[in-house]
Amino acid sequence: MxxxxxxxxxxxxxxxxxxxxxxxxxxxxxxxxxxxxxxxxxxxxxxxxxxxxxxxxxxxxxxxxxxxxxxxxxxxxxxxxxxxxxxxxxxxxxxxxxxxxxxxxxxxxxxxxxxxxxxxxxxxxxxxxxxxxxxxxxxxxxxxxxxxxxxxxxxxxxxxxxxxxxxxxxxxxxxxxxxxxxxxxVDLEDFKSTQENPPEKEDYYVMVTAFAPNKRVDLAIKTFNKMKKRLKIIGSGQQEEYLKSISGDTIEFLGNVSREEVIEGFAKAKALIFPGVEDFGITPLESMASGTPVIAYKIGGVLETLTDDVAEFFHEQTEEELQRAVLSFEKRDIDQSVLYKRASEFSxxxxxxxxxxxxxxxxxxxxxxxx
Structure with a gap:
């Protein structure tokens, strides 16, 4: 053919x-x-x-x-x-x-x-x-x-x-x-080593994203500025200059890094922040394959991959709602095996x-x- x-x-x-x-x-x-x-x-x-x-x-x-x-x-x-x-x-x-x-x-x-x-x-x-x-x-x-x-x-x-x-x-x-x-x-082979030897979690949240308007990186930055919590952002794009201009001391831009560094960034984070409206969203699957839960805006394609067992949802794209979701998440304990199992369903x-x-x-x- x-x-x-x-x-x-x-x-x-x-x-x-x-x-x-x-x-x-x-x-x-x-x-x-x-x-x-x-x-x-x-x-x-x-x-x-x-x-x-x-x-x-x-x-x-x-x-x-x-x-x-x-x-x-x-x-x-x-x-x-x-x-x-x-x-x-x-x-x-x-x-x-x-x-x-x-x-x-x-x-x-x-x-x-x-x-x-x-x-x-x-x-x-x-x-x-x-x-x-x-x-x-x-x-x-x-x-x-x-x-x-x-x-x-x-x-x-x-x-x-x-x-x-x-x-x-x-x-x-x-x-x-x-x-x-x-x-x-999600290409599960990439995450095999991390699943077999999970690293210790560190005190930061992560975003892995293009810097496009629909990704709502600005919402995450403003919220984490207010909360004085660490947020590491992997990626680049058209809004980069603006996003850096509104970032406080707890926001760290890592740029475009290797696949191995992305997986490490996922695996050591407390949770992935996912505040945009996505058509599907492979990134949350990769986060779960790394053993990291997701805090996501409850609309769009994420509803086909995320459940209450693996994610903390928020219902409005506001700083107050995202902050509420982060604080609610920090009271939870999500088992990594549940995350791995959910990711494996999308092989x-x-x-x-x-x-x-x-x-x-x-x-x-x-x-x-x-x-």
């Missing part, structure tokens, strides 16, 4: 790239089409193949400022022409890549991490009063164009698959189409099997249709 892979951009290695990495493991010879590619930013499994990029990749400084070019993304996707023969196009999409035109007689399965959240339910989070004026103006001017293009691009997808029930409902709401659900995974092996079963069923049905 001839397979072509699609992914929005390759500028870091987070949840979406972990899913893409599995696609690359399943189809090691498949070429990959993406808008932007920063060499060395992902994993060897992803990068060890033919990678085609859009015209955006030739713009100086694009790897750092690509989010400012959102109005150009549709044209960049349309400009990507798949030159290889393909039976199957498999996309990992959260923005525009599902809009790349598939070759004739091929089938396009799109694993949708999210409809473009900054165009729909989280528009005000990204382009509200706190956003720079030029971003608010640009969003207002281009929103209708982007939404209409996004809706039209769904005609290029034969089989949409949501990464969570929460996302499936959003696909139905905003796209008016039905989709299946295959949850992402990489289960994900692979479900993806392969979907592909087999889809291609078999295509054969019947062609016949």
């Amino acid at each position: 001839k397979v072509v892979l699609l992914h929005d951009w390759l500028t870091g290695f987070r949840g979406g790239e972990r899913v893409l990495e599995v696609f690359c493991e399943l189809f090691p010879d498949a070429p990959l089409y993406t808008l932007i590619y920063k060499e060395g930013s992902t994993s060897p499994m992803i990068e060890n193949r033919v990678i085609h990029t859009s015209f955006l990749n030739s713009i100086p400084g694009v790897h750092k400022h690509y989010r400012k070019l959102l109005p150009l993304f549709p044209k960049a996707a349309e400009g990507l022409k798949i030159i290889e023969e393909a039976d199957l196009v498999l996309s990992s999409s959260h923005c525009v890549i599902k809009g790349v035109k598939k070759p004739a007689d091929s089938v396009h399965i799109s694993y949708i991490h999210s409809p473009m959240r900054y165009l729909y339910d989280q528009y005000d989070v990204y382009f509200g009063a706190d956003a720079p004026f030029y971003q608010r103006l640009g969003a207002k001017v281009f929103k209708n164009y982007l939404v209409n293009w996004d809706l039209d691009s769904n005609a290029n997808v034969d089989v949409p698959i949501a990464n969570a029930e929460f996302v499936r409902k959003r696909i139905q709401k905003y796209y008016g189409i039905d989709s299946g659900v295959i949850h992402p995974f 990489k092996e289960v994900f692979k099997k479900k993806i392969l079963d979907l592909i087999e069923t889809t291609m078999r049905n295509k054969g019947k249709t062609d016949a």
